[in-house]
Amino acid sequence: MAGTGKTFVAAPFGRRLAEKISERGALCAGIDPHPGLLDAWGLPRNVSGLEKFALSATEVLAEETAVIKPQSAFFEVFGAPGIAVLERVISHAREAGALVLLDVKRGDIGSTMDAYATAYLDGHSPLAADAVTVSPYLGFGTLVPSIELARAQGRGVFVLARTSNPEAAQQQNALLPNGKTVAQSIVDEVGTMNAGAEPLGDVGVVVGATVTPGELDLSGLGGPVLAPGFGAQGAGVRDLRALFGDGLAGVLPASSRDLLRRGPDLAALRAGVREIQSSIM
Numbered sequence: 119m120a121g122t123g124k125t126f127v128a129a130p131f132g133r134r135l136a137e138k139i140s141e142r143g144a145l146c147a148g149i150d151p152h153p154g155l156l157d158a159w160g161l162p163r164n165v166s167g168l169e170k171f172a173l174s175a176t177e178v179l180a181e182e183t184a185v186i187k188p189q190s191a192f193f194e195v196f197g198a199p200g201i202a203v204l205e206r207v208i209s210h211a212r213e214a215g216a217l218v219l220l221d222v223k224r225g226d227i228g229s230t231m232d233a234y235a236t237a238y239l240d241g242h243s244p245l246a247a248d249a250v251t252v253s254p255y256l257g258f259g260t261l262v263p264s265i266e267l268a269r270a271q272g273r274g275v276f277v278l279a280r281t282s283n284p285e286a287a288q289q290q291n292a293l294l295p296n297g298k299t300v301a302q303s304i305v306d307e308v309g310t311m312n313a314g315a316e317p318l319g320d321v322g323v324v325v326g327a328t329v330t331p332g333e334l335d336l337s338g339l340g341g342p343v344l345a346p347g348f349g350a351q352g353a354g355v356r357d358l359r360a361l362f363g364d365g366l367a368g369v370l371p372a373s374s375r376d377l378l379r380r381g382p383d384l385a386a387l388r389a390g391v392r393e394i395q396s397s398i399m
């Protein structure tokens with residue numbers, strides 16, 4: 119049961135992530151069992167199709183990449199049996215040596231956030247991942263207890279700052295009274311949480327690969343950046359370099375559909391992930 123018994127304390131998430139990136143490269147492989155991808159893989163749009171798709175993709179991608187990012191919604195669609203598949207994806211990926219970043223984008227009042235943190239970041243939960251995505255729009259302070267729980271267990275969180283979708287700019291680039299954009303203020307709050315952490319802090323931000331270069335100053339972040347939008351949403355390697363610089367240190371370009379469309383042949387999927395991985399080196 120979640121929240122009981124002894125807690126295993128792993129090395130800090132930021133350190134584990136930095137080591138995994140240097141071993142396997144920076145690509146984050148999204149596991150998004152879209153209905154269209156189930157069709158393309160010749161699988162039924164039901165829980166057995168989900169299971170075959172998600173576990174086969176995990177088998178290959180969790181051996182090749184530093185980070186696997188299952189998108190919870192595509193599993194939730196199938197109710198409890200879908201969540202059971204998600205639990206298996208998480209445990210298989212971790213056994214294969216990948217870190218699991220569960221994409222759930224949670225954000226709520228503090229007391230409810232505690233329950234989300236227990237569900238996704240407490241080692242006793244069957245859904246515990248190495249890190250989760252969280253939303254700061256109920257106030258950055260609501261996330262602090264989850265960050266503390268994550269850290270106490272060697273886990274991390276990625277806070278949405280400037281997302282990849284075209285609708286995001288209106289809210290996220292809005293100016294605050296202090297002259298910063300909302301997105302920049304999130305980056306700066308995260309930077310404060312990471313102060314002094316080496317080589318990488320445990321708190322990351324989400325900044326879409328589709329974002330216009332120069333919008334954000336990431337120099338004080340001290341933590342990782344999840345960069346979705348690479349591939350299917352139109353951003354390429356050049357965009358990544360223009361946005362994050364040549365070294366791309368701590369940046370995890372994330373691809374789901376563009377990667378997964380290379381299946382169902384698992385050898386082709388493996389070749390595809392290696393090709394993308396080498397393109398971002």
Ligand SMILES: O=C(O)c1cc(=O)[nH]c(=O)n1[C@@H]1O[C@H](COP(=O)(O)O)[C@@H](O)[C@H]1O
Nearest residue numbers: 189221251281282326346350351373374375
């Ligand atoms: O947090 C995320 O992962 C995320 C943030 C963001 O700004 N944009 C974004 O696309 N995502 C997720 O990243 C994945 C992108 O999928 P593809 O466009 O197929 O590569 C989806 O699971 C999205 O929910």
